[in-house]
Amino acid sequence: MGLLSRHAAARKGLGLSKTPLLAALAIVEFIGPCRFSHWDAFGLPVAKPVPLPTVQIGATALDQTDQTMEMIRGMLSESPAEKEYGLDIGKAIIQFKSGKPGTIRPKATAGRTSEGNRPSFCLMDECHHWVGSNGGPDFFQTLKRNIEKTTSAGSRWVSTTNAYNPNEDSVAQQIHESEMVRQGYWLYDCIEGDIEAGELRDEEKVKAALVEAYGDATWADIPGLTRTILFDRTTPDSTYLRFFFNAIAESSDGWMSKSEWEACQDDDDPIMPGDQIALGFDGSIRGDSTGICGVRLRDGKLFVLHLQENPRDPRQPDWEVDVLAVEAAVQKAFSIYRVEWMYCDPPYWQEAIGRWSIEHNDRGQDYVYEFWTNKPTRMVQAIERFRTAVTVQDLSHDGDENLTRHVLNAVTREVPQGLLITKDSPRSKRKIDLAVCAVLAFEARADAIADGRLKTRRRRVVGF
Structure with missing residues (x-):
């Protein structure tokens, strides 16, 4: 199967020399014999250099490629290869002094500007940071398409990553969960330390799991890492699991785990016209998203009725909600x-909202109400009720991708009244507005039921 695999991913713990490995691969792909030429008289393969070596180092920002580029420059500078191959080792690009075609250069997420390139080899480092908010998944697809155009000529890509947070839907996660990996068409190199979060206070288990995760990396300070994990309480356990034991773990400040949310998905009994529902609305004008979620009264099943998100497109700087x-x-x-x-x-x-309240007032019965989410006491209580309902599966949802994305984007923030949900940073592009809509809808459902409306059958007067 290895002969069929032109693409590979390595998921390794912190300090396992992923960057030096990528740097060495980049140099081999640039000047070394690395493509099959023919079989020799003894039946052994003979390699040849790439005729037009175009090596790209992909990252979500140019400064993230600095470490790999510095490693490449350090390996080549004043080496025999620099003189023998006549290399011009610049800070931003490495090429041949003679003008011969071929480069090693960084490439950052620029979407359309990367489309159509023909790299012979592409390095993708730290793919657990390639998430939707920085354009990572789209960039990965662009790079992959460019490679696939010339795969028959030997073009290939390699990615490296630490263990990812499964709530972020990063490129590292997409590669790991790809059917290409499962079927063995993409090579996937990974060794995890065998340990659970509840065992991080057990010295023997911590040490054994570190030895397993770091393998033959004899330079790793296993005793020092063991002491840090046992006694340093300033770092979340999920961080230790991901970066030292190479285990997939969710961030501890995430509001909802992916497994919990997926356990509430129900594809049966769809929402139908005429069902009694409650609604939650969270609106913006241009910055955040605007959405409406519904929930059925009789069983607490959530669904999305409307969503508008700022496309963050430079061509639409004045975008506003319709x-x-x-x-x-x-x-x-x-x-x-x-x-x-x-x-x-x-x-x-x-x-x-005031107009909706008037328009949908039925013979003195109100149906539209304000709910100020910036009033922490009431919002904390609503969030806690929603979170508890997920835990005991007293609510369900139809698997809407946008709702799932917003729910898993939400992180918790502690206030004196309890826990609120918020974005991971004020300027984050990872929106949570549908999660807020869902909380409001679920709270509206509870108040509607408490008001006796689940049994209400409104009548419409028809004149003849």
């Missing part, structure tokens, strides 16, 4: 389903 589309979504929800309660976060939308 207000008319939001209005249409609200009207459609009330016309298709029997909406019993709707909670709306008011900022930027107070006028619209």
Whole structure:
């Protein structure tokens, strides 16, 4: 199978010399005989250099390629290869002084500017950092497409990573979970230390698992790492598991684990027109997302009715939410389903919410209410009720990808009243607005049921 594999991934712990390995591979691909030429008289393979060696070092930002480029420059500088091959070792690009075609150069996430390149070899380092918020998955697909165009000529890629956080849907995760890896078409090199989070206080188990994870890396300070893990409580256990034991683990500040959320998915009994539902609305104008989630009253099944996200496209610097589309979504929800309660976060939308409240008032019965998410006491309680419902599977969802993404993007922030959910940083592109909508919808459902509306059968007066 190895002869069929032109693509490979290495998932290794911190300090296992992944970058020096990539640097050495880049040099071999640039000047060394690394493509099959023919079989010799003894039946052994003979290699030849790449005719047009175009080596790219991919990263989500140019400064992330510095370490690999510095390692390559250090290996080549003042080496016999520098003089023999006539290399021009620049800081940003390595090429031949003679003008012969061929380069080693960094490549960062620039989307369309990378499309159409023809690299002979591509290095992708630290792919656990290649996530949706920095364009990593799209960049990976672009690089992969470029390589696949000339795979028959021997083009190939190699990626390295630490263990990923399964909540982030990084390129490292996508590669690991790919059917190409499962079927053996892509080589995947990984050794994990055999340890669970609850065993990180056991010195013997920690030491044994470190020895297993670091293998023949004799330079690793196993006693020092053991002491750090046993006694340093400033680092989350999930970080130790990922970076030292090479084990996939979720960040400890993540609000919801992927396994918990997926356990609540229910593809049966879909939401139908006429079902009694509650709604949650979280709106923005241009920065964050705007969405509407619904939840069925009788069983707590969540679904998404509307979502608008800022595309973060430089060609659309003045992008704003389509207000008319939001209005249409609200009207459609009330016309298709029997909406019993709707909670709306008011900022930027107070006028619209007030109008919805009037329009959908049925003979003095209110159905649309404000819910200020910036009031921590009430929001903390709603978040806790939602989180508990997930834990005991008292709610379900239809597997909507956007809702799942927003829920798994959310991290917790402690306030005096308890735990709130928030983005991982104020400027993060990893949105959580549908998660907020889901919390509001689930809270609206609880209040609708407490108000007796689950049994309510509204009548429509028809004149003849």
